[in-house]
Amino acid sequence: MIDIKKVLDEKTEYADNVIKQYLPEEKGLQSVIMDAMNYSVMAGGKRLRPILLMEMALCFNGNADDVKPFMAMMEYIHTYSLVHDDLPAMDNDDFRRGKKTTHKQYGEAIGVLAGDALLNYAFETGISAALAFEDKERALKALSVIAKKAGIYGMIGGQVVDVINDGKEKSKEELDYINEYKTAALIQASMMAGAILAGVTDKRLTEIESAGLDIGLAFQIRDDILDVTSTDTELGKPVHSDEKNNKSTYVNLMGIEKAEEEVRRLSEIAIGRLKNIGIENEFIFELIRKLTYRNK
Amino acid sequence: MIDIKKVLDEKTEYADNVIKQYLPEEKGLQSVIMDAMNYSVMAGGKRLRPILLMEMALCFNGNADDVKPFMAMMEYIHTYSLVHDDLPAMDNDDFRRGKKTTHKQYGEAIGVLAGDALLNYAFETGISAALAFEDKERALKALSVIAKKAGIYGMIGGQVVDVINDGKEKSKEELDYINEYKTAALIQASMMAGAILAGVTDKRLTEIESAGLDIGLAFQIRDDILDVTSTDTELGKPVHSDEKNNKSTYVNLMGIEKAEEEVRRLSEIAIGRLKNIGIENEFIFELIRKLTYRNK
Numbered sequence: 001m002i003d004i005k006k007v008l009d010e011k012t013e014y015a016d017n018v019i020k021q022y023l024p025e026e027k028g029l030q031s032v033i034m035d036a037m038n039y040s041v042m043a044g045g046k047r048l049r050p051i052l053l054m055e056m057a058l059c060f061n062g063n064a065d066d067v068k069p070f071m072a073m074m075e076y077i078h079t080y081s082l083v084h085d086d087l088p089a090m091d092n093d094d095f096r097r098g099k100k101t102t103h104k105q106y107g108e109a110i111g112v113l114a115g116d117a118l119l120n121y122a123f124e125t126g127i128s129a130a131l132a133f134e135d136k137e138r139a140l141k142a143l144s145v146i147a148k149k150a151g152i153y154g155m156i157g158g159q160v161v162d163v164i165n166d167g168k169e170k171s172k173e174e175l176d177y178i179n180e181y182k183t184a185a186l187i188q189a190s191m192m193a194g195a196i197l198a199g200v201t202d203k204r205l206t207e208i209e210s211a212g213l214d215i216g217l218a219f220q221i222r223d224d225i226l227d228v229t230s231t232d233t234e235l236g237k238p239v240h241s242d243e244k245n246n247k248s249t250y251v252n253l254m255g256i257e258k259a260e261e262e263v264r265r266l267s268e269i270a271i272g273r274l275k276n277i278g279i280e281n282e283f284i285f286e287l288i289r290k291l292t293y294r295n296k
Numbered sequence: 297m298i299d300i301k302k303v304l305d306e307k308t309e310y311a312d313n314v315i316k317q318y319l320p321e322e323k324g325l326q327s328v329i330m331d332a333m334n335y336s337v338m339a340g341g342k343r344l345r346p347i348l349l350m351e352m353a354l355c356f357n358g359n360a361d362d363v364k365p366f367m368a369m370m371e372y373i374h375t376y377s378l379v380h381d382d383l384p385a386m387d388n389d390d391f392r393r394g395k396k397t398t399h400k401q402y403g404e405a406i407g408v409l410a411g412d413a414l415l416n417y418a419f420e421t422g423i424s425a426a427l428a429f430e431d432k433e434r435a436l437k438a439l440s441v442i443a444k445k446a447g448i449y450g451m452i453g454g455q456v457v458d459v460i461n462d463g464k465e466k467s468k469e470e471l472d473y474i475n476e477y478k479t480a481a482l483i484q485a486s487m488m489a490g491a492i493l494a495g496v497t498d499k500r501l502t503e504i505e506s507a508g509l510d511i512g513l514a515f516q517i518r519d520d521i522l523d524v525t526s527t528d529t530e531l532g533k534p535v536h537s538d539e540k541n542n543k544s545t546y547v548n549l550m551g552i553e554k555a556e557e558e559v560r561r562l563s564e565i566a567i568g569r570l571k572n573i574g575i576e577n578e579f580i581f582e583l584i585r586k587l588t589y590r591n592k
Contacts, residue, residue, distance in 0.1 A: 028453065032456060037448075084408055087408060089405050108385035110460075111385070112383060115412070116411070116452055117448050120443065120446055120447040124440075124443040127436060130436055131437065136432040136433060140423060141427065144420075150416055151413060152320060152329050152330060152333075157326040157329065160328060160329040161325045163409065164406075
C-alpha cells in the first residue's frame with residue numbers, strides 16, 4: 001500500500017509549481033490584472049484537476065513534461081469559474097479558502113476582468129502548448145474536449161441550470177444534471193485530456209469519461225456533506241451556506257447516511273472502470289477514495 | 297471604382313450568415329444561455345472583424361469556406377467583451393445598438409455567464425475548425441495570435457487600464473495605450489489570423505499587424521468624434537456618454553478638427569502599408585476609408 005497522504009502532498013506541490021510556472025509576469029500598465037490572476041490561482045486548492053490530468057497521461061505512458069501546460073490550463077479554467085461564481089451577481093461570497101475573494105480584494109470590475117483573463121489565458125497556454133506538441137492533432141483533440149467540457153455543454157451549462165433554479169427545490173435527477181455539468185465536466189476533461197495527450201484509444205476514452213462522471217458526482221456529494229458536518233475553520237469558507245442559501249443538496253434530499261453510501265458506491269464504480277481498461281495506478285485509486293472520503 | 301456601400305452591404309450580410317451558422321442551438325435545461333448568447337451576437341453590428349479576417353485571407357489566396365469558423369470566432373470574442381463591458385460593475389449600460397443590453401434583458405447573473413459562454417464558445421469554434429483545417433500548424437498559429445490579442449497582452453489589458461484610470465485625465469500616450477490594446481488588438485488579430493490561415497510570410501505579417509494598429513486607432517478616434525457629433529438615434533446608443541462618464545477622449549484632448557485629421561492620416565498610412573506588401577484589394581482600402589469616415 002502506498003502512503004497516500006505523503007504521495008498526494010508531493011504531487012500537490014508538484015502541481016502547484018507547474019501552475020505557478022505558467023502564470024503571467026506582473027508587468028505593464030495593466031499589471032493589476034496579472035496580480036489579480038495570480039492572487040486567485042495561488043490562493044490554494046487541492047489541484048485535483050491538474051493532478052488527474054498528469055496521472056492519466058502517465059497511465060498511458062505519456063510524457064510528464066509535455067502535459068505541464070495543459071495541467072496549468074485546467075487550473076486556470078477552474079479558478080476563473082470560482083472567481084465569477086463568487087461575484088455579487090452570482091453567489092456573492094466574500095471568502096474562499098480562508099482568503100478574500102478576488103472581487104473583494106480588487107473590486108468588482110477587476111473581479112469580472114480577472115475571470116475573463118484567466119479563461120482567455122487558459123486557452124493561450126493550451127494553444128501555445130499545442131503548437132509545441134509533437135502530435136498536433138492529438139493536442140487539438142485534447143483542447144477540443146477541454147473547451148467543450150468547460151462551456152455551455154459542460155461547466156457553464158451546469159452553472160446556468162443552478163442559477164436559474166436558485167432557491168427552488170430540486171429532484172435528484174435535476175441535481176445530477178447540475179452536478180454532472182457544473183462539477184464533473186472539468187474532472188472528466190482533465191482525465192480525458194491527459195489520456196488523449198498520451199494517445200489513448202477511443203474505446204478506453206469513453207470509459208474514462210464515465211469514470212470522471214462518477215468521480216465528479218461523488219466529489220460533489222462529499223462537498224454537500226462537508227457543508228453540513230464541518231466547521232468554518234476546517235473548510236476555509238462559511239459552512240451551512242447551502243442551507244442559508246436555501247440550496248437543494250444531496251444531503252437534504254437523501255440524508256447524510258445515504259449520501260455517504262452513494263459517495264462510496266460511485267467512487268468504487270469509478271475505480272472499477274479504470275481497472276477494467278487496464279489501469280494499475282494505485283495512487284489514482286487511493287486518490288479517488290481520499291477525494292470522496294475527504295474532510296475538507 | 298467599386299460601389300463601397302453596395303459591396304459592404306453584401307459582405308456584411310455574408311458575415312452575418314456565417315456568424316449565425318456557428319451559433320449554438322437553444323436546447324437542454326440550460327437553453328436560456330444559448331438564447332442569451334444568440335441575442336447578444338445577433339443584436340447587430342458592423343461585423344468589421346469577421347469581414348477583415350475574410351478579406352485578408354482572400355488577399356493571400358486563402359479559401360473563403362475554410363476561414364468561416366474563425367470569422368465567427370472573432371465576432372463571438374468581440375461580443376463577449378461588449379456584454380461584460382456593459383455590466384453594472386463596468387460601464388453599466390442599459391442599451392446597445394438600440395436594444396437592451398444582455399444583463400438588462402436576462403438579469404445580471406446570466407449577463408456574466410453569457411459573456412463567459414461566448415468567450416469559451418469562441419475557442420470551441422476555433423479549435424474545432426483547427427482540427428478540420430488541413431495545415432494544423434497554421435491554424436494553431438492563427439488561434440495563438442487571436443488568443444494573445446484577446447487577452448491580458450491585448451484587449452483585456454486595454455480594458456483594465458481603462459477601468460483603473462476611469463474618470464482621470466489621460467495623456468495622448470495613455471489614450472493610445474488603452475486604444476491600442478482595447479480596440480486595435482482584435483482588429484489586428486482578425487487581419488493577422490486571416491493572413492496566417494492563407495499562409496502569409498512573417499515579414500508581411502508584421503506589416504499587417506502595424507496596419508491593424510493604425511486602423512484600430514483611427515477607428516477609436518472616429519468613435520470618440522461620433523460620441524460628440526451624433527444623435528442617440530443615429531448611433532443606437534446614448535451619445536455624449538464619454539462626457540457624462542468624464543472620459544478622456546481624443547476629442548477633448550486635441551479638438552474635433554485635429555482628431556479628424558488624425559483619422560485621415562492613420563487610415564492612409566494603413567492603406568499604404570497594405571499596398572507596400574502587394575495587396576491590391578480595392579474593397580479593403582475603401583472599407584478602411586469608410587470605417588474611419590463613418591457617421592455611425
